[in-house]
Amino acid sequence: MPTPDRTSLDAIVLAARDLLEQDGLAGLTMQAVAQRVGVRTPSLYKRVQSRDALIQLVAEATLTELAGRMNTGASPVLLANILRAFGHERPAAFQLVMTPGAGTPVADRAVAAAASEAILRAAGELAGAEHALEAARTLTAWATGFISMELNGTFKLGGDVDKAWDFGVTRIVDAITADRPSERHLAGAPQA
Template identity: 45%
Template sequence: MPAPTRTTNEEILAVAVRLVEEGGPDALTMKAVAARVGVQPPSLYKRVQGREHLLGMVAERAASDVAAVLDEAQAAGEDPLDGVIAMARSLREFAHGHPRLFGLLFAALPDAARPSRDVLARASAAVLTAGGRLAGPERALDAARTITAWAYGFLTMELAGAFQLGGEPGEAFEFGAHAIAHSLEQPMDEPGKAR
């Protein structure tokens, strides 16, 4: 009779996500995962290739979660401006709720830990759609990159406590989200040259 299965891939991934959320990527070790799921570390290698592979699974889960959040936010509004603002707010909520997973999305990861292009494409789809609706299909990628870079920069600084000059970061975030969304409404023939 075969030995009973003591853990599952989903349980391993859930524990890996919790470890990253609690202590960042450095907290994710095969030994720590094995201890939490109740197996010996070598047993994990029957289910995952190694730590980098497991970190990649966590990064893919984070990207999939962000994709779902952004899809829901974009779908809530008919107006493209409202869609970008809603996505920015949803991403901020995700970043505050899961700061280490948010950071992992933009971290320089080893090749084995990088999310697949399919997962990254799904995570980018809502922003590309919104960018295209505002700036036109030919500038969708430029618009999506602008939205993403602003949101990532703002949220990274906010989470690090870098805003020390007073004022409320939430109000500044709202100002920025509106400013970015409205700036993308202006179609451009060439970079830096408005029509």
């Protein structure tokens, strides 16, 4: 008679996400996860084939959670603020999905695409459908850079970082909107 399963894939991923925040990527080991869910390490391999596969599952769960949060916001400023709040709440997970190091396993492309839907939609409203991807990348890159610097304690010149965030996100959104080509220009008509 086979022994009953002592853990689930969901429990394993949740334990791994907790360990990621507690001990960083280096502390996210199969042995540590097995201990956290109460099984022996070899048993973990019945659910997850490798540490890389586990890291990918954590990245995918993180992006799925982030997408759920982002889908509640409509404006690009609100979406950027949601991303920043997530980064502060879960800094290691934020860095895993937004700035993974070389060789770090990443989420499946379909999961990443689904997580990008809200920002693409908002960016399309700002810059037009033709430039939605470029606008989304610009806003996301700026926000990710700012949040990463903030999390790493890089802002050392003093001043109010929240004020700098508000200034920056407003200016980026304004710049993307200001650069939107007029409908006449898109149709090939000469500009006045």
